[in-house]
Amino acid sequence: MAxxxxxxxxAMGTREQRRRPLLLILLVVFPAxxxxxxxxxxxxxxxxxGLPGGDLVLTSMKELHGAVMAGTAIAFAAGLCGVFVMxxxxxxxRRLVLAGYRAGEAVLARLxxxxxxTALVVAVSFAVTSLFFTPAAWVPFACAxxxxxxxxxxxxxxxxxxxxxxxxxxxMLFLVMTDLGIVQNPMFGDGTPVGWAAAxxxxxxxxxxxxxxxxxxxHAGGELLxxxGWAAAxxxxxxxxxxxxxxxxxxxxA
Amino acid sequence: MSAFATxxxxxxxEHLRAPLTLALLVVIPVFFVLIFASVxxxxxxxxxGTLAGGAATSAISAGWAAAFLCGALxxxxxxxxxxxxxxLAAAGLGAARVALARIAAAVALGVVVSAVAFVTLWAxxxxxxxxxxAAAILAFALIYVGVGALVGALVSGQLEGSxxxxxxxxVDAFSGPSMTSSGGILAHGPTRDAAKLLIAxxxxxxxxxxxxxxxxxxxxxxxxxxxxAFWLAxxxxxx
Numbered sequence: 001m002a003x004x005x006x007x008x009x010x011a012m013g014t015r016e017q018r019r020r021p022l023l024l025i026l027l028v029v030f031p032a033x034x035x036x037x038x039x040x041x042x043x044x045x046x047x048x049x050g051l052p053g054g055d056l057v058l059t060s061m062k063e064l065h066g067a068v069m070a071g072t073a074i075a076f077a078a079g080l081c082g083v084f085v086m087x088x089x090x091x092x093x094r095r096l097v098l099a100g101y102r103a104g105e106a107v108l109a110r111l112x113x114x115x116x117x118t119a120l121v122v123a124v125s126f127a128v129t130s131l132f133f134t135p136a137a138w139v140p141f142a143c144a145x146x147x148x149x150x151x152x153x154x155x156x157x158x159x160x161x162x163x164x165x166x167x168x169x170x171x172m173l174f175l176v177m178t179d180l181g182i183v184q185n186p187m188f189g190d191g192t193p194v195g196w197a198a199a200x201x202x203x204x205x206x207x208x209x210x211x212x213x214x215x216x217x218x219h220a221g222g223e224l225l226x227x228x229g230w231a232a233a234x235x236x237x238x239x240x241x242x243x244x245x246x247x248x249x250x251x252x253x254a
Numbered sequence: 255m256s257a258f259a260t261x262x263x264x265x266x267x268e269h270l271r272a273p274l275t276l277a278l279l280v281v282i283p284v285f286f287v288l289i290f291a292s293v294x295x296x297x298x299x300x301x302x303g304t305l306a307g308g309a310a311t312s313a314i315s316a317g318w319a320a321a322f323l324c325g326a327l328x329x330x331x332x333x334x335x336x337x338x339x340x341x342l343a344a345a346g347l348g349a350a351r352v353a354l355a356r357i358a359a360a361v362a363l364g365v366v367v368s369a370v371a372f373v374t375l376w377a378x379x380x381x382x383x384x385x386x387x388a389a390a391i392l393a394f395a396l397i398y399v400g401v402g403a404l405v406g407a408l409v410s411g412q413l414e415g416s417x418x419x420x421x422x423x424x425v426d427a428f429s430g431p432s433m434t435s436s437g438g439i440l441a442h443g444p445t446r447d448a449a450k451l452l453i454a455x456x457x458x459x460x461x462x463x464x465x466x467x468x469x470x471x472x473x474x475x476x477x478x479x480x481x482x483a484f485w486l487a488x489x490x491x492x493x
Contacts, residue, residue: 022409026417034424041301041428061300077417084413166330167275169416173322174282177290187300188293 009109031073031125038069039132049191052211053219066133067213070125072180075152079172081117082156093246103247118149141212147205147227154234201230265359283371286319287312313456316371317394324364325398325419332406332487339488353484364395382458390452393469397444400476407483
């Protein structure tokens with residue numbers, strides 16, 4: 001019974017997304033444009049970066065942009081999806097709860113829609129990246145992209161639940177540019193993030209991405225665990241927060 | 255006139271009710287000018303552009319901050335307030351005055367954002383041509399009021415609209431003068447002329463009358479587009 005309700009809610013959410021062709025087009029065009037233009041425009045200037053594990057690698061800015069740009073595009077698109085999926089959930093899902101759904105079921109259906117949008121952005125980002133850049137190890141490289149999508153999708157959902165949509169959009173831009181665009185970005189400075197960068201949510205996934213991009217052997221176990229920890233903590237917080245908000249609002253309306 | 259002023263003031267307060275929004279309207283320009291500008295020169299260098307030196311990168315960062323903030327703001331103004339604006343128009347204010355009040359609110363917030371960006375820029379580097387810089391930063395803001403309002407008029411979904419504003423911003427930023435080595439059709443974004451003015455003002459060079467004219471034309475076109483977008487949003491179904 002519960003599984004049936006959940007699958008119905010997910011099917012409704014998917015149908016709602018299909019009715020928004022512009023969204024699907026933008027979720028393809030946005031990462032495709034940003035990644036392909038960035039890589040195509042970047043010069044092959046030599047640059048040395050530090051890998052997890054301490055090795056130094058001499059690469060080019062063009063290769064490096066290919067290695068990290070997908071992460072920035074994924075984080076920003078997934079974050080915005082999180083903001084607005086959460087706003088829709090808060091506006092509409094209390095009715096589902098009043099109609100007999102458990103709050104958790106309504107929330108899981110919304111999170112499934114967010115996961116589908118994020119998966120589309122991740123798939124497009126890696127497809128476009130592969131036209132310009134081949135990582136040394138695809139598995140950690142792809143895992144890093146998925147982790148960035150989950151972490152920033154959840155961060156967006158959290159901001160969408162707590163803030164006005166304008167403030168949430170501004171903050172999303174601010175977070176992605178600060179964390180991924182500057183602090184973790186190996187294109188700047190000496191190619192290795194500063195010590196306090198580890199406190200930001202993008203640190204684990206970006207270091208995992210750099211490891212997968214340049215090293216055929218895996219050295220980023222700690223960074224993978226850090227990213228998984230952020231994803232689990234943020235995902236759980238979003239689930240609990242939204243279930244509470246939807247359930248409480250529905251009780252108030254009943 | 256008094257109803258117009260009251261409604262315009264309400265539209266400004268509508269966006270400043272959330273203290274965090276107000277804080278971000280101040281923090282993001284400061285962030286762009288102080289932090290983002292510090293890596294922008296390296297970034298432009300990687301892209302084969304010639305945007306070098308603290309004055310140029312700080313100046314262009316100030317313009318981009320004003321552009322993004324005002325674009326998103328104008329988009330949400332159109333997108334979030336169709337119902338309320340139609341009711342205001344139908345209640346006697348009229349679609350044209352609602353649209354003018356919306357533009358007045360967007361311009362007022364654009365002036366605030368531009369002022370923060372300008373003061374930060376001044377405090378950081380000093381500015382060779384301060385009034386030219388202030389006008390160019392404000393031009394970025396007003397051009398994006400037009401971009402955001404146009405997207406809001408054409409796109410009803412808020413996720414789609416905000417992604418589209420960001421996409422336009424990304425295309426525009428990449429195609430800015432001195433950012434890349436390539437030209438072509440993508441080298442003519444909406445703020446290209448304003449960016450030339452801003453870089454020139456930041457680095458102490460003068461700009462020609464033709465460049466000022468091009469920026470004035472872009473701003474006028476953007477505000478006309480914004481008026482059309484707000485007017486359409488307030489007018490539809492109002493009878």
